Amino acid sequence: xxxxxxxxxxxxxxxxxxxxxxxxxxxxxxxxxxxxxxxxxxxxxxxxxxxxxxxxxxxxxxxxxxxxxxxxxxxxxxxxxxxxxxxxxxxxxxxxxxxxxxxxxxxxxxxxxxxxxxxxxxxxxxxxxxxxxxxxxxxxxxxxxxxxxxxxxxxxxxxxxxxxxxxxxxxxxxxxxxxxxxxxxxxxxxxxxxxxxxxxxxxxxxxxxxxxxxxxxxxxxxxxxxxxxxxxxxxxxxxxxxxxxxxxxxxxxxxxxxxxxxxxxxxxxxxxxxxxxxxxxxxxxxxxxxxxxxxxxxxxxxxxxxxxxxxxxxxxxxxxxxxxxxxxxxxxxxxxxxxxxxxxxxxxxxxxxxxxxxxxxxxxxxxxxxxxxxxxxxxxxxxxxxxxxxxxxxxxxxxxxxxxxxxxxxxxxxxxxxxxxxxxxxxxxxxxxxxxxxxxxxxxxxxxxxxxxxxxxxxxxxxxxxxxxxxxxxxxxxxxxxxxxxxxxxxxxxxxxxxxxxx
Numbered sequence: 341x342x343x344x345x346x347x348x349x350x351x352x353x354x355x356x357x358x359x360x361x362x363x364x365x366x367x368x369x370x371x372x373x374x375x376x377x378x379x380x381x382x383x384x385x386x387x388x389x390x391x392x393x394x395x396x397x398x399x400x401x402x403x404x405x406x407x408x409x410x411x412x413x414x415x416x417x418x419x420x421x422x423x424x425x426x427x428x429x430x431x432x433x434x435x436x437x438x439x440x441x442x443x444x445x446x447x448x449x450x451x452x453x454x455x456x457x458x459x460x461x462x463x464x465x466x467x468x469x470x471x472x473x474x475x476x477x478x479x480x481x482x483x484x485x486x487x488x489x490x491x492x493x494x495x496x497x498x499x500x501x502x503x504x505x506x507x508x509x510x511x512x513x514x515x516x517x518x519x520x521x522x523x524x525x526x527x528x529x530x531x532x533x534x535x536x537x538x539x540x541x542x543x544x545x546x547x548x549x550x551x552x553x554x555x556x557x558x559x560x561x562x563x564x565x566x567x568x569x570x571x572x573x574x575x576x577x578x579x580x581x582x583x584x585x586x587x588x589x590x591x592x593x594x595x596x597x598x599x600x601x602x603x604x605x606x607x608x609x610x611x612x613x614x615x616x617x618x619x620x621x622x623x624x625x626x627x628x629x630x631x632x633x634x635x636x637x638x639x640x641x642x643x644x645x646x647x648x649x650x651x652x653x654x655x656x657x658x659x660x661x662x663x664x665x666x667x668x669x670x671x672x673x674x675x676x677x678x679x680x681x682x683x684x685x686x687x688x689x690x691x692x693x694x695x696x697x698x699x700x701x702x703x704x705x706x707x708x709x710x711x712x713x714x715x716x717x718x719x720x721x722x723x724x725x726x727x728x729x730x731x732x733x734x735x736x737x738x739x740x741x742x743x744x745x746x747x748x749x750x751x752x753x754x755x756x757x758x759x760x761x762x763x764x765x766x767x768x769x770x771x772x773x774x775x776x777x778x779x780x781x782x783x784x785x786x787x788x789x790x791x792x793x794x795x796x797x798x799x800x801x802x803x804x805x806x807x808x809x810x811x812x813x814x815x816x817x818x819x820x821x822x823x824x825x826x827x828x829x830x831x832x833x834x835x836x837x838x839x840x841x842x843x
Contacts, residue, residue, distance in 0.1 A: 374425045378509040381418050382519045385505060389810045390526035393570060396547050397561045397807035401491055404806045408498030415501050418508070433511060434504050436822050444500055444761060450754045451493035451715035455486035468707045470724050483714025484721050492716035495806070503813045510821030513779040519818060520577050520782055523811070527574030528615050531622040534559030534567065538625065557625035561805075568623050568631025569792065569802035573811050575619035575635055576642050576788040582612035583646045584781035630799045636665065638792030645784040649773050694740060694799070696730055701739045705747045712751040721748065742797035742804055766790055769819045778819070786819025 392398040392407055419432075434441055457480035459467050467482060483489040510516045537544040538557045546560050553564050561567035589605045623632055640661055647657040704713070704725050713721035719737035726736065739745040746755035766787065773783045793803050793812055802808050 371425075374422055375512070375515075377418065377421055377425065378511070379515055379518075381414065381505060382509040382515060383522065384414065385502070385509070385814060386519055386522045386526060389523060389807070389814055390529075392810055393530055393807040394546070394560045397566055397570070397805045398810075399562070399566075399805050399807070404495050404498065405491070407806070407810075408494055408501075411498050411501045411505070415505055418505065422508075432504075433508050433822060437507075437820075440761065440764075441500070441504070443757060444503075446754055447715075447750070447757055448493040448496040448500070450750060451489050451496060454483040454712065454714045454750075455481055455490040455493070457481050457486075462711075466708070466711045473724065481714070482711050483717050484724070485714055485717040485719075488717055489715040496715070499809055499813060502810060503817050506814055506817030507821045510818040511823055513782070516779050516782045516818045516821065517581075520785060520815065521581060523814060524574055524577040524581065524615070527570065527577070527811070528618070530559055530567075531571050531574065531619055534571075535618075535622055535625070556627050557622055561807075563805075564626040565628045565631050565796070565800045566802045566805045566808060568626040568628035568635065569796055569805075569808050570811060571619050571623050571626070572631060572635035572638060572792050572796075573789050573808075573815065575616055575623070576638050576792065577785050577815065578612050578615045578619060579639055580642050580646060580781040580785035580788065582609055582616065583643065583784075584779075585609050585612070587646075587650050630796050631802075634792045634796035637795050638788040638790075640665075641791040642784045642788030645773060645787050646780060649780050649784065693730070697736065697739065698741060698744065700725060700727060700730065701741070701744045701748060705744065705752075708751065709747075710751045710753060712747070712749050712755060715749050718745055718748050738801045738804070740800055742801060745801065745804065762790060762794070765816055765820055769816075772819070777823070778821070782815075783819045786816045789815045 388407065388410070392403070395403050398404050398407060459478070459480050459482055462482070467478075469478060469484075479486065481489075510519070534557050537559060538555075543550060543555060545558065547562070550558070552562075556564050557567070558564055559567050561570065585605065586609050589603075589609065620635075623635055626632075643661055643664070644657060647660070648654070701722065704721065707725075718739055722736055722739070730736065739748060743759065746758060749755065769783050769786045769790075772778050773780065773787075777783075789812055796802050803812060
């Protein structure tokens, strides 16, 4: 009897060990299923970017309202499923960035506030309008078009949901690599369709007979500058992937001790460079001056970021970048007809109207520097201030400068939030590249598309087009997405920080 009791006592500690093993196996199985869920969600987001560019780049309220609704459903389904799979060990990745979401939410929240009838409770100085406008014609809200501001808030909220999902699913470098490759292929299909529509289908347009930009590549978009930005994103992705895989192939050859040509890796790299040339050719056919210049700038940022990350010589990198630009100027511009170069020569001559638009827009901003005229309300607000020599011009519904548009609509404080958050994203991506975190190609592409968008926004509204915004957020979000962190690992990290700080 004593012998039996001793045996039972010896076996007693085995129960907790067995329970822990079963618990770990369940968590492991849940993590694998969560990984598949993230992969599936990521591919859905890529598909959405591809499809959103088809109906006039979703630059109509009906379309972006549909995407916002679908994004809301997708977010609820994803978050519910992730909680079920990972139980209490699931930490939302957006929480790693603390104030990002609360600060970003100020934009749609203030847009809603602008749409409310609160003007009567505010000082006259905060709601300045032209004196010729009678009291009975003044809006009851800060926004001169409150319905548009409320709808704009919904669209902005959809952008944030999209970004949160991207950061949530981009926690594995391998998954991010696959997603940016799929996105690049999707944009390439748009470029091919646009080329076929222009050259083989007599300038065909899906959305109806073209009345503007005749003989210019527009594809499924309406505006040539907007599609130039979209195709520029694709070119930057292709460039980043090609450079990263070329570096990997070169390193593999050094390990083997000999070079091998026409290997699957080499053929893939050749295919990527052919895609880059096709993107460049299509962009030149848009005849968008700023589109071509901004894409070149974004591509150079991507090129330098990757070459320096791979510790290439700075002098060699500069020479390679210069040679690439010369090659584009010598080969692609004559092949495309040289229309971009011709339009570039007349930029200064044609800029007087645009500069006057900027001058009058800046005057509007100074009238309401803090409150703005309402989100998505630039067009009716500008009509109140339009003056010579623009009175004979056609209806001006856009400022052709995204920075000015943000300040007109929401004032200097709230209107600067997108710019501040973008600079914050640049700092994070640079640090990730420096520390070797994430995928180098994705990080460099993130910097490249930010550079492209920032430059093009100085002279146009490409990043006010929903399809372009979704594409931009997908690339930048993947570059920002940190490695997956669970609640247990987060708490241990916090504990380590506290211990480190106390020593």
